């Protein structure tokens with residue numbers, strides 16, 4: 624299943640992905656294979672996320688997705704660290720979801736402030752991360768979660 628792409632960040636997450644992010648839902652669909660990594664260390668989290676992504680995707684037989692997925696999770700984790708207030712909040716969490724046709728990447732944080740795609744040019748010093756995510760993914764977006772906070776997610780085509 625492919626999420627509708629209605630512009631940067633405007634996509635709605637497909638049900639198999641929301642069923643993972645809202646795992647406590649009594650009516651949840653069966654969830655596809657999922658790997659979860661809690662990220663605590665502020666300076667090392669993006670590197671930990673890249674390493675976790677590498678190991679997980681190789682274990683799932685998806686080594687061809689490693690380079691793009693590492694860029695995507697790195698940008699999403701860095702954004703969660705930089706833009707989502709975290710004092711006393713639950714740790715940032717990376718989830719990788721293997722739906723056979725797509726790899727889902729989700730990064731949860733405790734803030735309900737949502738991503739805002741900015742206009743960006745070669746001379747800009749920031750505002751580049753979500754453009755990279757948009758370029759590398761089939762769809763991406765965010766959803767507020769019932770427990771508070773949100774998940775920013777991206778789907779990569781499993782066939783590369």
Ligand SMILES: Nc1ncnc2c1ncn2[C@@H]1O[C@H](COP(=O)(O)OP(=O)(O)OP(=O)(O)O)[C@@H](O)[C@H]1O
Nearest residue numbers: 702703706707736737738739749750751752753754
């Ligand atoms: N997890 C998030 N929580 C809250 N706001 C976010 C989050 N991710 C992105 N944003 C908002 O969206 C904007 C655009 O994000 P983007 O990653 O494109 O640029 P940046 O992080 O500002 O700069 P760069 O990624 O180039 O270092 C951010 O400046 C921030 O305001």
Ligand SMILES: [Mg+2]
Nearest residue numbers: 701702752753
């Ligand atoms: Mg960024």
